[in-house]
Amino acid sequence: NAGVMQNPRHLVRRRGQEARLRCSPMKGHSHVYWYRQLPEEGLKFMVYLQKENIIDESGMPKERFSAEFPKEGPSILRIQQVVRGDSAAYFCASSPLGTALNHGYTFGSGTRLTVV
Amino acid sequence: AQTVTQSQPEMSVQEAETVTLSCTYDTSENNYYLFWYKQPPSRQMILVIRQEAYKQQNATENRFSVNFQKAAKSFSLKISDSQLGDTAMYFCAFMKQGGTSYGKLTFGQGTILTVHP
Numbered sequence: 001n002a003g004v005m006q007n008p009r010h011l012v013r014r015r016g017q018e019a020r021l022r023c024s025p026m027k028g029h030s031h032v033y034w035y036r037q038l039p040e041e042g043l044k045f046m047v048y049l050q051k052e053n054i055i056d057e058s059g060m061p062k063e064r065f066s067a068e069f070p071k072e073g074p075s076i077l078r079i080q081q082v083v084r085g086d087s088a089a090y091f092c093a094s095s096p097l098g099t100a101l102n103h104g105y106t107f108g109s110g111t112r113l114t115v116v
Numbered sequence: 117a118q119t120v121t122q123s124q125p126e127m128s129v130q131e132a133e134t135v136t137l138s139c140t141y142d143t144s145e146n147n148y149y150l151f152w153y154k155q156p157p158s159r160q161m162i163l164v165i166r167q168e169a170y171k172q173q174n175a176t177e178n179r180f181s182v183n184f185q186k187a188a189k190s191f192s193l194k195i196s197d198s199q200l201g202d203t204a205m206y207f208c209a210f211m212k213q214g215g216t217s218y219g220k221l222t223f224g225q226g227t228i229l230t231v232h233p
Contacts, residue, residue, distance in 0.1 A: 033219065042120075042207050042223035043161075056220065089159060095219065105219070107161035 002026070004094050005074075006108035013115050019079040019086070021111045025094030032075045033105065034067060037089040046090075049075060082115045089113075118143045118210050122224035129198045130232050136183075137193045137227050139208030147213040150184065150191045151221070156204040164206070167191065169213075198231045205229075 005024040013019050025032050030051050035043040048056040049069035060067065064082075069075040079086055089112045095105035119142045129135035141150070152164040167175045167184050174182050179199075183192045195202055208224040 031219065033221075035221075042225050043221070045220050045222070048219060091161060093161075110159050110161075112159075 004029075004092055004106050004108035006090075006092050006111050008111060009109065011111055011113050013082050013113065015083060015115055016081050019082050019113055019115075021077040021079075021090050021092075021113070023075040023077070023092030023094075023108060025075070025092075026096075026106055029094035029096050029106075031095040031105075032069050033093045033095075034075070034077050035091045035093070037091060037110070039088070043091060046077070079113075082113075084115050087113055087115045118145070118148075118212065118222045120208050120210050120222050120224035122206075122208055122227050124227045125225070126228045126230070128230045128232060129195075131198055131200060133198055134194060134196045135198055135229065137195075137206050137208075137229065139191045139193070139224055141189050141191065141208070141210050141222075141224075143189070143210065143212070145212050149211040149213065150182075151209040151211065152180070152182070152191075152193045153207045153209060153223075154202075154204045155207065155226070156201075161207075165193065195229075200231050200233060203229060203231045 007022050032049045034046040037043045045059040047060050047067045052071050064080045066078045089110045091110045093105045093107045121140050148169045150167045154162045154164050165175050165177045165180050174184050179196045181194045205226045205228050207226045209221045
């Protein structure tokens with residue numbers, strides 16, 4: 001039973017390029033959360049998705065960032081025209097049902113994005 | 117909005133001894149959940165322990181226990197018989213119960229714990 005899979009583990013992009021981060025939730029999980037961890041800081045909520053639906057995107061920057069969780073396939077966090085300030089670790093978490101969220105969901109190992 | 121504060125950026129402890137990590141939070145909610153997560157150098161976020169706000173009894177998980185003081189909005193983590201593998205960053209986190217933001221975790225800044233042999 002594989003856990004939450006995130007890839008790539010490390011991603012290097014030049015300023016102005018696009019970054020695509022992928023998250024495959026645990027089998028049977030239909031809720032996905034994305035968090036960002038800046039150096040020396042705690043995780044900050046970005047977006048909450050269910051299959052084909054964005055439930056809460058209150059933590060997403062207004063520009064350049066988007067997320068999707070299609071009916072088939074992984075959830076994707078897309079960052080367009082990356083800047084140095086986007087360098088961070090991006091974590092995905094998944095959960096089976098809303099009522100199970102209070103048990104603390106399962107995190108992936110994160111993608112470390114470095115913008116050069 | 118909720119805030120979570122961890123006032124100890126770094127802590128250290130000798131192997132086999134006990135250490136307590138502090139966490140305070142601010143919320144106007146009455147129903148919520150609190151968590152401690154561990155992040156070792158591998159970067160994996162690992163759930164250590166959770167507490168329901170409506171429960172007065174403090175949660176325990178083997179060597180890990182919490183001191184939950186709801187009135188004081190305090191949620192400290194005690195690690196007994198510390199082991200070298202406990203060396204990690206520890207995050208306190210808050211989750212509101214219900215509402216559209218149900219499931220969203222608010223994290224503190226973290227405490228780096230080093231266990232010395």
